[in-house]
Amino acid sequence: MTSTASATTPTGISTRPVAQRRVLAVLVGSQILSGAGLAAGITVGALLAQDMLGSTDLAGLPSALFTAGSALAAVVVGRISQARGRRPGLAAGYLTGAVGSAGVIAAAVADSPALLFIALFVYGAGTATNLQARYAGADLAAPAHRARAVSTVLVATTLGGVVGPNLAAPTGDLADTLGIPSLAGPFLLSGAAYALAALVLALWLRPDPLLLARSLDVQQRAEGAEGTEAETALARRSGLIPGALTMILTQLVMVAIMTMTPVHMHDHGHGTAASGLVIAIHVGAMYLPSPLTGWLVDRYGRMRIAVASGTTLLAAGLLAATAPGDSVALLAAALALLGLGWNFGLVSGTAMITDAVPLATRAKTQGMVDVSIAIAGATGGLASGLVVSTAGYPVLALTGGILALAVVPAIAATASSR
Known part of the structure; x- marks a missing residue:
């Protein structure tokens, strides 16, 4: 009760900058991880489909499936965040992306194109969540600093995005060692990265930026700022x-x-x-x-x-x-x-x-x-x-x-x- 109360008392408003710094630090960490997962998977998605199908005709389908899965996940993550807060919404999105990565690996082992396409659709949830995290960075930011908060979350994705593709070869070697087709190797990284991003958010995205922002908004209205x-x-x-x-x-x-x-x-x-x-x-x-x-x-x-x-x-x-x-x-x-x-x-x-x-x-x-x-x-x-x-x-x-x-x-x- 103490932490909740402190966020909703008159002096609690001063905790907004402190909470915002913590939120941004946690989001940056999760974005570095998810950026690696996103980039690693996309790097070889088309190649894996081409290899399994023995044709280039449907090699562009993985990109379309990422996008379709991303569109559906954007709705779901948005609704969960609306009802329960950013923490469960974003964590659920990344966890779904990790499940999709595991599905891709299973499809490669079973040599099942149908399972591959279903798994790639599910994997698209990671893409949507990676993009929606930028909104969480702006929830507690003052209006004059919102764009900078968004940009901080976005630039963190770059760090993971640079690392991910460069680990395609090493993860391919690891996959060979484990008896998994080498092109599925980067999805080992994607699954681990998305799962870790979900864990980071679930454990440390506290206070929840959207829920705290709502609490502070109610407080400001109660203090007479409603008209403004x-x-x-x-x-x-x-x-x-x-x-x-x-x-x-x-x-x-x-x-x-x-x-x-x-x-x-x-x-x-x-x-x-x-x-x-x-x-x-x-x-x-x-x-x-x-x-x-x-x-x-x-x-x-x-x-x-x-x-x-x-x-x-x-x-x-x-x-x-x-x-x-x-x-x-x-x-x-x-x-x-x-x-x-x-x-x-x-x-x-x-x-x-x-x-x-x-x-x-x-x-x-x-x-x-x-x-x-x-x-x-x-x-x-x-x-x-x-x-x-x-x-x-x-x-x-x-x-x-x-x-x-x-x-x-x-x-x-x-x-x-x-």
């Missing part, structure tokens, strides 16, 4: 649609161009080393600038950085469309801009959503927004191949860049309606 809170919520409610639209568009455009860039490079005679370098630079640009982006969003406003996201993605599309196919440097620069534009959109959009949605429905709404983001990513990935096969990579890149600019009129309409 209502006015603030009303002023920011208009950020819900542009925030969601910003993240949906940036995800669609980023996935579409990213997916087909290695294919485009292969068609121009580049090997996997060159395309791997370009994608590595792209992934780095997606996450590493997060601390700077968070500061920019808090300093200059959500709307301005959302507009910067659209213009940055346009620049990426233009450069990718006009870069000679034999220029690795220019394609790398284009993909770096693509990652940066996505980062601008995700951090600013997340901050807008968190500002706009009241605590009473926050987690549920955030889960539904992430479903839309997942569907947008799947749409971008599926449509990109069709566009390239019919019109070419430059048309895809240019179309994506122009589409990203739809963020600008949405932001302008929101600003004019205030």
